[in-house]
Amino acid sequence: MSDKPRIATVSLCGCFGCHMSLLDIDERILDLVGLVTFDRTPLTDIKRLGDCDLGLIEGGVANAENVEVLREFRRRCKVLVAFGACAVNGGVPAMRNQFRLADCLRESYCDGIGVHNPGIPNDPEIPLLLNQVHPVHEVVEIDHFLPGCPPSADAIWTFLNELLEGKPIRLPYDQLHYD
């Protein structure tokens, strides 16, 4: 067993943009791999979450599966981070909160422009949508927040380094963005 910190990441109701931005740290990813061990993340394709030191949550909470995965991350990770705008405040997907869920589904699958074979999907494999999209801190306790849509690679780098070194997190001005 290596004693490097274990990191897990996941994208809930997000667009994977925050994960793309994590990859944008370019060759620094080699340093990161030297510093940490990756557990479940879309980058490793490990499906089952183990006990971790750090969990990064991209995306808000939009369906029943998101709730389950988020709670599992909270149980397994010592430190949990809302990673990016959608995790922090629901982001663009939460714009559907202005409408009733039934109206969203009808517009997407029945009445919308260009819909063929209208009908709302109801396969039991498909997680049920929540009435509203929620930021992750409204469902579990969150230890740190990293805003940005997505957070820039430099912001992610600053954040991870300070966190791993146990320092207080101070983003330079040009790395703190809500957009």
Add this chain to the structure above:
Amino acid sequence: MSKTFRLDGREIPFEAGQTIMDAVLAAGGYIPHLCHNPEFAPHGSCRVCLVAIGGRQVSACTAPASEGLEVESDSEAIQATRRAILQMLFVEGNHVCPACEKSGACQLQAVAYYTGMLAPHFTHFFPHRSVDASHPDFIIDFNRCILCELCVRASRDQDGKRVFAISGRGLDSHLAIDSPSGRLGDSSFAAGDKAAHVCPTGAILPKHRGYETPIGARLYDREPISVVGDVRAHEEEVA
């Protein structure tokens, strides 16, 4: 010899009748503010200009300057209170900065950056509010209105029109438009009005120019509002 008080230890000169905010801005200093605009009578409603004087918290935009005051503004305790106020402003409306044309040149966002706000902390209200695009030159997105009443004051005091008012009480307070239909397009509002150019958020926006200034080159993208100053001082560049 003019009289002085101290802001975080720095000597600030003032003249009789000036508020703490007036004197600090005139001396090239900064205290965050949203409902304050030196062209209008102080309003004292947003509370982000909060400072401490001898352990008592007051709003700098309404508190008169006086000789020998020790004013604390840049301390962590004061910044934490301001953050909490801003967090309440954020969750009370719908602020989706990545989808907002004003992002990067928005005073609400810039003040939140200045205080180091990372997340809205509270439970979001996700209120149902509308967008009014009935006017040919401007839109109003009520999701982003923080009820600072700058448009109300500008329309009443400078344009002589009273296009805007705050209606309702408590949580029901909202911006109302004086026209038969309640829509902006049916009011006497015009692009040249002062009221079209004072909103500190993306609630009142000109049409057709949303992305003229690219993200990354906007007013507060590189330097904080404490250095750059208010949106109003840069109208030509960012309108």
